Amino acid sequence: MNKITTLLKRTLMTVLFLLAVSATYTSISGVQAEELTEWWDRYDHPFYSAFYGADAGTIEDSAIRETNLSLKSLKRHEAEVTSISSSYAESDSLTLEEAIDWTQYPSTVVTATGYTAGVESTGKSPSHPSYGITYSGVKVKRDLYSTVAADLSVFPLGTILFIPGYGYGVVADKGGAIKGNKVDLYYETVKDVYEEWGKKKVEVYIVKKGRGKLTEEELALLNEDETMQVFRQQYLKDTKS
Structure with a gap:
C-alpha cells in the first residue's frame, strides 16, 4: 500500500511539474497550448519511436522541434504586421519607410527643393488674396500628406508620391521653373526649409497617378484615414519636437 501511495504521489508531482513547465514556457515563448498539444501528440505518441526509430527522441531532435515551434510563433507574429492598420501600427518604432515595401511602386529620381507660401518662394505676401492657394485651388498644407508642386505633364494634379525623409506629397501646384523631374516640397517656414530639407536629389x-484635379475633401480624407493615424502622429510628433 505504501508503495502505491508513494507512486501516486510521485505521479501527481510529475504532472504538476509538467503543467508548471508548460505554463512557464507558454508565457515566455508565446506558443499556445494547442501547439504544445500538437507537438506532444506527434512526438510523444507511443507509435512515434516505433515508426521513426529508437533514437527519435534524442536531444538534437528535441532542439529541432523547439526551434520549429519558435519559428512558427515568429511567423505568426510577422503575419500580424504585414499590413498597415491601426492594430498593426500600435508599435511606434516603425517609420513609413520601414513599414511599407516601397519596391512595389514605380519610382523615379527627382530634384526636390523645399519652398514656402511666402514672398521668398512665390512672391506673395500674406495679404495677397491668393496667398497659400495652390493651382488646384487647395490650400498649402504640411501634414502626413502634404501639398507639393511639380511639372504637371510629368506628375498630374492629384498624383501621390512618397518622398523618403519627407512623407507623402500630393501634387497640388505647379511653377514656371518646375520642369521635368523636379518637385517642390511645401514647408511652413523658411527655417523649416533650410533645417529639414533644402535641395537634394x-x-x-509613385503611389497613385493623379487625374488632373485635387480637392480639399480628397486631401482631408487622405490625412484622416484611420489606418494611417499612428504614422500621422509620429510625423506630427517629429515636427513639433
Whole structure:
C-alpha cells in the first residue's frame, strides 16, 4: 500500500511539474497550448519511436522541434504586421519607410527643393488674396500628406508620391521653373526649409497617378484615414519636437 501511495504521489508531482513547465514556457515563448498539444501528440505518441526509430527522441531532435515551434510563433507574429492598420501600427518604432515595401511602386529620381507660401518662394505676401492657394485651388498644407508642386505633364494634379525623409506629397501646384523631374516640397517656414530639407536629389515612389484635379475633401480624407493615424502622429510628433 505504501508503495502505491508513494507512486501516486510521485505521479501527481510529475504532472504538476509538467503543467508548471508548460505554463512557464507558454508565457515566455508565446506558443499556445494547442501547439504544445500538437507537438506532444506527434512526438510523444507511443507509435512515434516505433515508426521513426529508437533514437527519435534524442536531444538534437528535441532542439529541432523547439526551434520549429519558435519559428512558427515568429511567423505568426510577422503575419500580424504585414499590413498597415491601426492594430498593426500600435508599435511606434516603425517609420513609413520601414513599414511599407516601397519596391512595389514605380519610382523615379527627382530634384526636390523645399519652398514656402511666402514672398521668398512665390512672391506673395500674406495679404495677397491668393496667398497659400495652390493651382488646384487647395490650400498649402504640411501634414502626413502634404501639398507639393511639380511639372504637371510629368506628375498630374492629384498624383501621390512618397518622398523618403519627407512623407507623402500630393501634387497640388505647379511653377514656371518646375520642369521635368523636379518637385517642390511645401514647408511652413523658411527655417523649416533650410533645417529639414533644402535641395537634394531623391528617389520618389509613385503611389497613385493623379487625374488632373485635387480637392480639399480628397486631401482631408487622405490625412484622416484611420489606418494611417499612428504614422500621422509620429510625423506630427517629429515636427513639433
